[in-house]
Amino acid sequence: MPRPGVLAELVQLVRTPRYRHLVGVRLAGQGADGAFQAGLASLFFFSPERQATPAGVAFASAVLLLPFTVVGPWAGVLLDRRSRRSVLGLGNLLRAGLAVAAAAGLAAGWGDAAVGVLALAVLSVNRALLAGLSAALPRVVEPERLVLANAVTPSLGTVAAGAGAAVTVALTAAAGTGGDADVVALLAAAGGYLLAGVLALRFPPALLGPDAxxxxxxxxxxxxxxxxxxxxxxxxxxxxxxxxxxxxxxxxVVAGLAHLRERRAAAAALGVVAWHRWAFGLTTVAVVVLCRTTLADVDDPAAGLAALGVLLAAVAAGSGAAAVLAPWGARHGRVDRWIASCLLVAGAGQVLVGVSSSPAVLALAAGALGLGGQGAKIGVDTVVQRSVDDAYRGRVFTAYDLVFNVSYCLACGLAVLLVPADGRLGGVAVALGAGYAALAAVRVRTAALAAR
Structure with a gap:
C-alpha cells in the first residue's frame, strides 16, 4: 500500500490532540524566548549609552549560555527520572517568575549584574526545557511521522521565537529604546512562559515519559x-x-554518554550541529556589530535595532521554509542527503555574508542560514530520536543542547579575534561557507556507504 502524501500525513498529524497540545507548549515558550532575548539585546547592545564591540557582544553572548554547560548533564538525568510533564510545567512557571523579577529589577534601577544573573537563570532553564520537548515528541506522534513532526514542531518554535523577537524589536525601536520598553519586553516574555507552564501541566502525568x-x-x-x-x-x-x-x-550522566557513544549515527549527527552552531555563532556576533556600527548611524541605536529585527525576521522566514520543505526532502529514508543539501544552503548564506554588506543581500543570507540551519536540525533531531532508547532520550538531548551551546560559546571566543570593529567578516565568512560544503560532502559519502 503506498504511503500517503505529505499533506495527508500533515493533516493526520495536526489532528492528533496530544501533538497539538505539545506544539502549544513549544509555541508559547519559544515565543516568550524571542521576546525575552530581544529585550536583553535592546538593553545590553542597543541602549544609547552603550557601544557594541566584537569583544563585548561575544562576551555577553557566551556568558548568557555558559551556565547550561554546568546544569545541562544533571537536567538530562531529571528528564529521564522524573515526569517530563512536571519538568516542562514547573520549569516554565519558574521562568515566568524569574522574568518578572528581572523586569522589576530593571524598573527599580538595579545594575546590569543583577539583571544579568536573572537572565542567566532564565536562559539556563530554557535549554533544559527545549531538550525535554524534543525528548517528549516521540511520545505523542507515531514513529513513521517523526520526520514530519520534527520538521513542523521545532521549526514552528523557531518561527515563534523569531516572531516574538521581531515584534519586540519593533515595539522597542518605536519607543526609542530605553528602560521602560525593555521592562515591557520582559513582562511580555513572562506572560508567554506562564502560558507554556499552564499548558504543560494539563498533560496526564505519565504521558510524556520517561519509560517506567x-x-x-x-x-x-x-x-x-x-x-x-x-x-x-x-x-x-x-x-x-x-x-x-x-x-x-x-x-x-555517564550511562547516557555511553549510550550516545554506542549510537554512532546520533553521535555523527551531533557533529553537524556542532559545526553549524560554531559558524552561526561567529556570524551572529559579526551581524550584531554590523547592525550597530555599519548599517546604521552609531548615534542612532534604534535604527540599528530595526536593522537587526529585519534580519531576525529573515532567519525566521527561512526556518519556516525548512518546515515546509523537510517532509519532502527527507522522505523515503533520505535524511542524510537532506542534511547535506541543507548544509550547502547554509554555506551559500555564509558566502553572501562575506561578499556583501547590502541590507538586501544580508536579508537573503539570513534567510538561507535559517533555512539551511533549521533544515539540518530537523534531520539531526530525527536521527537522534530514532537512534536512542526512550530511557536515555532526555540525557542524549541534553548532550545535544550542550554541543549546541558549547560550540556557540567557542565561536564567541574566537569572534574576539576574527570579527573586525565594523562587523564585516569578508574572507572568514567565505571560509565558513567552504566548511559547510566539506561537511555536506562527508554526509553524502556516509549515506552512500550506509546504503551498500
Whole structure:
C-alpha cells in the first residue's frame, strides 16, 4: 500500500490532540524566548549609552549560555527520572517568575549584574526545557511521522521565537529604546512562559515519559543497593538518600554518554550541529556589530535595532521554509542527503555574508542560514530520536543542547579575534561557507556507504 502524501500525513498529524497540545507548549515558550532575548539585546547592545564591540557582544553572548554547560548533564538525568510533564510545567512557571523579577529589577534601577544573573537563570532553564520537548515528541506522534513532526514542531518554535523577537524589536525601536520598553519586553516574555507552564501541566502525568523501566537509582534498591537499609542500618536514612541521589545522578550522566557513544549515527549527527552552531555563532556576533556600527548611524541605536529585527525576521522566514520543505526532502529514508543539501544552503548564506554588506543581500543570507540551519536540525533531531532508547532520550538531548551551546560559546571566543570593529567578516565568512560544503560532502559519502 503506498504511503500517503505529505499533506495527508500533515493533516493526520495536526489532528492528533496530544501533538497539538505539545506544539502549544513549544509555541508559547519559544515565543516568550524571542521576546525575552530581544529585550536583553535592546538593553545590553542597543541602549544609547552603550557601544557594541566584537569583544563585548561575544562576551555577553557566551556568558548568557555558559551556565547550561554546568546544569545541562544533571537536567538530562531529571528528564529521564522524573515526569517530563512536571519538568516542562514547573520549569516554565519558574521562568515566568524569574522574568518578572528581572523586569522589576530593571524598573527599580538595579545594575546590569543583577539583571544579568536573572537572565542567566532564565536562559539556563530554557535549554533544559527545549531538550525535554524534543525528548517528549516521540511520545505523542507515531514513529513513521517523526520526520514530519520534527520538521513542523521545532521549526514552528523557531518561527515563534523569531516572531516574538521581531515584534519586540519593533515595539522597542518605536519607543526609542530605553528602560521602560525593555521592562515591557520582559513582562511580555513572562506572560508567554506562564502560558507554556499552564499548558504543560494539563498533560496526564505519565504521558510524556520517561519509560517506567528508567527507574530512579536514588529510590530503587534493585538499581542502587546503597539505599537498602540492610546495607547500612546504622546510618541516617536522609544521609543515605542524599548520597545515593548524587551517586545515581553521576552514574546516569555517564550511562547516557555511553549510550550516545554506542549510537554512532546520533553521535555523527551531533557533529553537524556542532559545526553549524560554531559558524552561526561567529556570524551572529559579526551581524550584531554590523547592525550597530555599519548599517546604521552609531548615534542612532534604534535604527540599528530595526536593522537587526529585519534580519531576525529573515532567519525566521527561512526556518519556516525548512518546515515546509523537510517532509519532502527527507522522505523515503533520505535524511542524510537532506542534511547535506541543507548544509550547502547554509554555506551559500555564509558566502553572501562575506561578499556583501547590502541590507538586501544580508536579508537573503539570513534567510538561507535559517533555512539551511533549521533544515539540518530537523534531520539531526530525527536521527537522534530514532537512534536512542526512550530511557536515555532526555540525557542524549541534553548532550545535544550542550554541543549546541558549547560550540556557540567557542565561536564567541574566537569572534574576539576574527570579527573586525565594523562587523564585516569578508574572507572568514567565505571560509565558513567552504566548511559547510566539506561537511555536506562527508554526509553524502556516509549515506552512500550506509546504503551498500
Amino acid at each position: 523501566r528508567a527507574a530512579d537509582p536514588a529510590v530503587d534498591p534493585a538499581v542502587d543497593p546503597a539505599v537498602d537499609p540492610a546495607v547500612d542500618p546504622a546510618g541516617p536514612a536522609e544521609v543515605r538518600t542524599a548520597a545515593s541521589v548524587l551517586r545515581g545522578s553521576a552514574r546516569d
